[in-house]
Amino acid sequence: MTLARAIRARGAGVSISFLRGGPTPHDRSSLASEGITLIDAPRANRHDVVVVDLPDPNEVTSSLSAGERLVVLDDREAFKGRAAIVVQPSLGWWAGPGRADRVLAGYEWAPIGPAWRQVVDDAGIDHSGPPRVLVCFGGSDPDAVTARLGATLAADPRWSTTVVVGHDYAGLRPSSVDLVQDPTDLPARVAGADVVVVGAGTMKFEVAAIGRPALLLAVADDQLPVGPPFAATGAARWLGDGRTIDPEAVRRAVAALLDDGPAREAMATTARRVVDGNGADRLAAEIVALVPPMARL
Numbered sequence: 001m002t003l004a005r006a007i008r009a010r011g012a013g014v015s016i017s018f019l020r021g022g023p024t025p026h027d028r029s030s031l032a033s034e035g036i037t038l039i040d041a042p043r044a045n046r047h048d049v050v051v052v053d054l055p056d057p058n059e060v061t062s063s064l065s066a067g068e069r070l071v072v073l074d075d076r077e078a079f080k081g082r083a084a085i086v087v088q089p090s091l092g093w094w095a096g097p098g099r100a101d102r103v104l105a106g107y108e109w110a111p112i113g114p115a116w117r118q119v120v121d122d123a124g125i126d127h128s129g130p131p132r133v134l135v136c137f138g139g140s141d142p143d144a145v146t147a148r149l150g151a152t153l154a155a156d157p158r159w160s161t162t163v164v165v166g167h168d169y170a171g172l173r174p175s176s177v178d179l180v181q182d183p184t185d186l187p188a189r190v191a192g193a194d195v196v197v198v199g200a201g202t203m204k205f206e207v208a209a210i211g212r213p214a215l216l217l218a219v220a221d222d223q224l225p226v227g228p229p230f231a232a233t234g235a236a237r238w239l240g241d242g243r244t245i246d247p248e249a250v251r252r253a254v255a256a257l258l259d260d261g262p263a264r265e266a267m268a269t270t271a272r273r274v275v276d277g278n279g280a281d282r283l284a285a286e287i288v289a290l291v292p293p294m295a296r297l
Helices: 002-009 025-033 145-154 186-191 203-209 227-232 247-258 261-274 279-288
Strands: 049-052 069-073 082-088 099-105 132-136 160-165 179-181 195-199 214-218 237-241
Touching: 002 279, 082 279, 099 279, 132 145, 132 186, 145 160, 145 195, 145 247, 160 186, 186 203, 195 203, 195 247, 203 214, 203 261, 214 227, 214 247, 227 237, 237 247, 247 261
Parallel strands: 049 069, 069 082, 082 099, 132 160, 132 195, 160 179, 195 214, 214 237
Antiparallel strands: none
């Protein structure tokens, strides 16, 4: 949705199809007001450019019509076909089995939504009281990392813990955990946290863009190879596989980072340099350039 909005802002008509799941009612209303069409069947009509962002992009890329240009976001390096552009935002290279006319690789291509870019760290945020820890492992969390690690962190009286889950979350809800589902003010909540414990997927880019110290954990297999390189930049610390790690190890890591103010400050500065928040605009410019001039609005 972030990329669709950036493309629409450049004057191209945009439609979105969700192969699985879908937007929240708030997002659906917002997209409609911005002139972005939601369609049920992705291949019902021909498009000048087709952008695919799926765990397995090969599910739909074989059904292109003549003249359609393909752009694939492929951080899992699974794409087997031929594309005009392949985007790999999680590594500095792309080594998938397919072919691309151009490869856009690196953290500068990570698409960050405008709500994140508008958050200014520490602007009007009250940091009095105990330190604040925010935990978020994405939407559905099928391996129950949220409940296991969130409960352990919430039990520590040295800080206040908020656990955020997506609108598709159907896991355990421990009574001891302050669990918030799909908050519309997530960027502000992250900006107000002293440490963020997050999965090594897309959200690590959003946290970095607003300069928050982060501890990264894999909550899916594809996050295992991309978490350590990102942490190696100094923008975060890598803790390992969240599905198997000892919760006490995570609690110790949170305590250590909260006790090290200079490390948090250095991490925040580095994170903003590594992810400047302009990736969606860069991608939109490249994608719109593939659209014939007469097809633009």
